[in-house]
Amino acid sequence: LNPHIGYDNAAKIAKKANKEGTSLREAGMALGLLTSEQYDEWVKPEDMIHPRG
Numbered sequence: 676l677n678p679h680i681g682y683d684n685a686a687k688i689a690k691k692a693n694k695e696g697t698s699l700r701e702a703g704m705a706l707g708l709l710t711s712e713q714y715d716e717w718v719k720p721e722d723m724i725h726p727r728g
Contacts, residue, residue: 676703679717684708 676685676699684706692702699718703709709717 676709676717679713680708 676688680688680703687706688699688703688708691697691706692699695702697705700711700714703714704711
């Protein structure tokens with residue numbers, strides 16, 4: 676999420692999800708920082724396991 680919404684907003688999402696026991700998607704949507712579609716587009720686990728080129 677960091678490249679799309681910035682470190683501070685990504686951290687807000689992570690902290691909210693951790694505190695409330697929800698998913699990153701749910702927390703980001705609740706904060707109004709992303710849509711479900713944006714989450715699906717931006718968060719792809721297969722892209723996280725390979726170095727960026």
